[in-house]
Amino acid sequence: MDIWGELLGYIAGICTAVVFLPQSIQTVKTKNVQGLSLLTYVIYNIGMLSWILYGVYLHSIQMIIFNSISFVFASIILYMIIQDRKKHSM
Amino acid sequence: MDIWGELLGYIAGICTAVVFLPQSIQTVKTKNVQGLSLLTYVIYNIGMLSWILYGVYLHSIQMIIFNSISFVFASIILYMIIQDRKKHSM
Structure with missing residues (x-):
């Protein structure tokens, strides 16, 4: 089960990345x-x-890698939203 | 670390649910x-x-609970999309 279990984590992480990254990348670009x-x-x-x-905590490299990628993009977008709000409130 | 580690899983799961469920519920309703x-x-x-x-595989009750809730809603929406495509292709 070990290899299959670890593989499941990679499939899950890649699916999540494939679904959310294109929109995130587009938002960061535009x-x-x-x-x-x-x-x-x-x-x-x-x-x-x-x-x-x-x-x-769970020693899951898959959760750390894929959620970190999401977190970096989400943080950039969050920063952009805050900057945009500041600009419009001035 | 045990209680704090487990708590992190619940915070993560609840945040994910709070972000994605309203739109899912609305889509299922409308x-x-x-x-x-x-x-x-x-x-x-x-x-x-x-x-x-x-x-x-990781024995994480938080991942099982919160991802199952997401999976149920996403499955209903997927089923609705397929039904909608079938209707329009007839």
Whole structure:
């Protein structure tokens, strides 16, 4: 079960990355954060950070790798949303 | 670390649920699947199923519970998309 169990983690991580990364990359490229919810990204970032730390606790390299990739993109988008809000509130 | 480690899993699972469930519940309620991508939901479902089985492998009740909730909603939406495609192809 060991190899298959570990493989499941990679399949899960790659599927999650394939689903969420294209939109994230596009948002980072176009810098268009109109219509994105600040609260959603705050909660999403807390979730991703928790999955990474939980992955450390479970010694799961798959959870650490794939959630870290998501966390980096989500953090960039969160930062862009905050900068955009600041610009519009001035 | 045990209690804090387990707690991290619950925080992560709840954050993920809070971010994705409202949209899922709304889609299931309104039955409006226009603009939803079939391929995206196929990949998302494979990902969720893999996370659940990987959670079984890691003995993580948090991964099993929260990914199962996501999987149920994503499966219903996937079924609705397929039914909608069938209707429009007749």
